[in-house]
Amino acid sequence: MNTPNALVVGGTSGIGLAAARQLRARGANVHIVGRGKERLDAVAESDPDLIGHRADGGDRAAVAAVAAAIGTVDWLVISLSGSEGMGPIADLDLDALRGAFDAKFWGHLTTIQAVLPRLASSGSITLLSAITARTAMPGTAGLAAINGAIEAMVKPLAAELAPIRVNGVSPGVVDTPWWNGLPDDARREYFARTAQALPTRRIATADDVADIVVTVATNPNMTGTVIEADGGARLVSLG
Numbered sequence: 502m503n504t505p506n507a508l509v510v511g512g513t514s515g516i517g518l519a520a521a522r523q524l525r526a527r528g529a530n531v532h533i534v535g536r537g538k539e540r541l542d543a544v545a546e547s548d549p550d551l552i553g554h555r556a557d558g559g560d561r562a563a564v565a566a567v568a569a570a571i572g573t574v575d576w577l578v579i580s581l582s583g584s585e586g587m588g589p590i591a592d593l594d595l596d597a598l599r600g601a602f603d604a605k606f607w608g609h610l611t612t613i614q615a616v617l618p619r620l621a622s623s624g625s626i627t628l629l630s631a632i633t634a635r636t637a638m639p640g641t642a643g644l645a646a647i648n649g650a651i652e653a654m655v656k657p658l659a660a661e662l663a664p665i666r667v668n669g670v671s672p673g674v675v676d677t678p679w680w681n682g683l684p685d686d687a688r689r690e691y692f693a694r695t696a697q698a699l700p701t702r703r704i705a706t707a708d709d710v711a712d713i714v715v716t717v718a719t720n721p722n723m724t725g726t727v728i729e730a731d732g733g734a735r736l737v738s739l740g
């Protein structure tokens with residue numbers, strides 16, 4: 502087999518960056534996509550083996566151009582995120598929720614369409630959802646809807662796009678820059694409280710989740726599956 506090409510959209514931070522590093526360690530050519538120049542520059546410095554591209558996952562032409570430059574994509578990982586859409590339903594800002602759907606759900610779908618013509622028939626697509634889709638945390642109905650919509654696509658896409666494999670990974674609470682919007686003290690307090698409640702008694706690292714992402718992306722027997730990589734978050738009540 503030729504050296505496989507991996508494309509991680511949302512690969513300049515957190516779970517995507519950890520997955521990119523792990524795929525590189527397996528010998529793949531790894532391309533990463535992000536919007537921010539600062540993050541791309543930082544990764545170019547820390548991980549010169551990863552090939553950076555500046556594009557928005559919601560911009561079909563831009564992502565298609567990245568895929569075309571790669572030629573054939575074997576493993577597509579979509580790890581882009583949104584940050585809005587959280588809050589009690591009575592007060593939820595629906596414009597913010599629409600924005601969150603645009604960012605994450607439509608970002609996933611647009612990226613899939615843009616890369617599909619370049620995906621190897623033996624290749625795979627791995628989507629990142631979140632445990633909000635599978636649990637009953639008050640204040641997360643909006644996020645549950647977005648992540649539930651992403652997970653709902655996994656099985657039909659796995660059937661429709663076969664032999665291309667399609668899987669999802671559903672993380673719980675993961676210590677990544679996604680949480681940087683919270684002040685340090687509040688984040689530390691939330692992580693400590695959550696770790697106490699989780700069956701694993703710890704907050705996941707980006708590498709914990711990336712390990713599962715890489716497994717479903719590369720294992721030729723995995724398709725149509727969403728794996729809960731959540732430290733048991735779905736089994737307990739998290740505030």
Ligand SMILES: NC(=O)c1ccc[n+]([C@@H]2O[C@H](COP(=O)([O-])OP(=O)(O)OC[C@H]3O[C@@H](n4cnc5c(N)ncnc54)[C@H](OP(=O)(O)O)[C@@H]3O)[C@@H](O)[C@H]2O)c1
Nearest residue numbers: 511513514515516535536537557558581582631675677679
């Ligand atoms: N961290 C958690 O606790 C947690 C829990 C459950 C689920 N998840 C999910 O796991 C995935 C990864 O999260 P993370 O924690 O690794 O987040 P993160 O550290 O914030 O990383 C997100 C990455 O996506 C890129 N990105 C965001 N929007 C993009 C877009 N439209 N186009 C291209 N790149 C984009 C970001 O770079 P730029 O902003 O520079 O583009 C960054 O590289 C997300 O889908 C998130 O919802 C995370």
